[in-house]
Amino acid sequence: MKKKLLTIMLIMLVAITLAGVIAVVVVTKLSDPTSAEGKPSIDEIIKSSVEIPEITTNLSGNDYIKISFMVQTENKKAKEELEKRGFQVKNIIIAELSEMKATELTGKKGKEKLQDTLKTRINELMEEGKVEKVYITSSILQ
Template sequence: MMKNKVLTIMLIMMVAITLVGVIAVVVVTKVGEPTSAESEPSIDEIVKASVEIPEITTNLAGNDFIKISFTIQTDSKKAKEELEKRNFQVQNIIITELSETKAEQLTGKKGKEALQTKIKEEVNKVMQEGQVVKVYITSSILQ
């Protein structure tokens, strides 16, 4: 009778140790592989989640004006669909930002990157179904 109890306890402990080992292997395997959110999207995925903003001509803070167009990359198809519906809001954000910007602020890489970052931040404030990942300037003529 005592032998059976010891054998049962040993068997339960072996099963428990094996179960803990299997769980540990699964956790290590899942943590080790990159998820799709961490990996860089392919160019096809970027294009499918991007919205083109047609050329906008507007005055800058001085006497200058700019013709500029953008492509905005979102994080999902749902976000792209929402952004397409919010096109008028995006254009408003762009025109408003540009109206506060002087021509000197848009010359050079740093100025354009600052504009892209500002537009991304402002558009993300109105987004509900996802977010803007990156804003690309696709054409720009400053006069």
């Protein structure tokens, strides 16, 4: 009788331990951000990005610029909203560029400043999400 009771208790102890280990593994896997959640893959970036076709506009002064952008949003809803707001985005780009001089856009810092400014201004419009990053895909300054 004692051996049977000891065997049953040992089996129950192993089953409880195994259930606890499985629960810990499941909770750990669900709560830890995976690499896909932490950093989006290039396919996810492309799916949530909107291309702004080439815009030609005058700068502050006698210079002009031809420039195009790719705008990365945080999700599909934000992308759809940004596509609908295309005319507003182009207006923001033209307004920002019209206040800049050619010398402000010639270096890396100037382009990064423009990207940050556009990101901030576009995010002020957005209701369904936000812009993660603005990329300059082509630029000709004359």
